Amino acid sequence: MTEETILPTRKAILARYRPIRTSIQTVLAAAVKHCRKPDLDRAAKHLDLTDREQLEDEETSAMLFDVALFEPNQRGRRAFDGFLDKRIDALDAASQDVARRLGTAFFSIFHVAGRHEIAGVWLEDMLTPKRRLWLLDESLEISASEGLVIAMRVFDADPFHAGFGIVVQPDAEAVAFCTSAAARGEPLPVRHSLAAALYGDDIARSAVSDAIESGLAQGMLDAMMTELLTQLPAQTPGKRPPRRS
Numbered sequence: 001m002t003e004e005t006i007l008p009t010r011k012a013i014l015a016r017y018r019p020i021r022t023s024i025q026t027v028l029a030a031a032v033k034h035c036r037k038p039d040l041d042r043a044a045k046h047l048d049l050t051d052r053e054q055l056e057d058e059e060t061s062a063m064l065f066d067v068a069l070f071e072p073n074q075r076g077r078r079a080f081d082g083f084l085d086k087r088i089d090a091l092d093a094a095s096q097d098v099a100r101r102l103g104t105a106f107f108s109i110f111h112v113a114g115r116h117e118i119a120g121v122w123l124e125d126m127l128t129p130k131r132r133l134w135l136l137d138e139s140l141e142i143s144a145s146e147g148l149v150i151a152m153r154v155f156d157a158d159p160f161h162a163g164f165g166i167v168v169q170p171d172a173e174a175v176a177f178c179t180s181a182a183a184r185g186e187p188l189p190v191r192h193s194l195a196a197a198l199y200g201d202d203i204a205r206s207a208v209s210d211a212i213e214s215g216l217a218q219g220m221l222d223a224m225m226t227e228l229l230t231q232l233p234a235q236t237p238g239k240r241p242p243r244r245s
Contacts, residue, residue, distance in 0.1 A: 038073075046192040066166055108151065110149070111124045113146065116134050120134060126149070136161070136162055171201065
């Protein structure tokens, strides 16, 4: 076995990945400042965000900025392209390289094919036949089981791919519609973009889940209060309870 065929160690790969992870956060934080109100309004509309309180949720805010930055507007222009043209020089050399790579990122639906032999997982793109990639994500490596279907935005970080930290699990119906359309070479059945559609579905499901949990909690409280009141001794109207000495 030659030196070229020797696989790098997990420690070496993670030592390369973690600074990239830091640069991703640095670049995105800088790029968000480049977003204009029309970009954010467009993203909010595509995600069906109608309540300002929804933006207090960290994950929802991340989805909003992701769509605002990386999905093209009516003229086919992305806010992130403007950032690369005008603001990239303010970054250090390492972050500039990551920023340019982020500009090539794409969003898709993936099937987790298994753990990578060094670190991370193998993903198979369900919308692009024969595209299999190595994703380095320490969180997914722990939590994602083989066979799981996820959707996310990824980019080539060489030699692995990396994500933005936003991962959603699309429902089976959405996956079936999208994979069927892709197999026939037809446009995906989404109103605006795949990312906006799947992010919006995830936000809506979370809102329903929160509402159900809130309703259950209120129902339990009401039931407890009713039970407590039925256990209190009945009082004659207008008559005070006896004082205790």
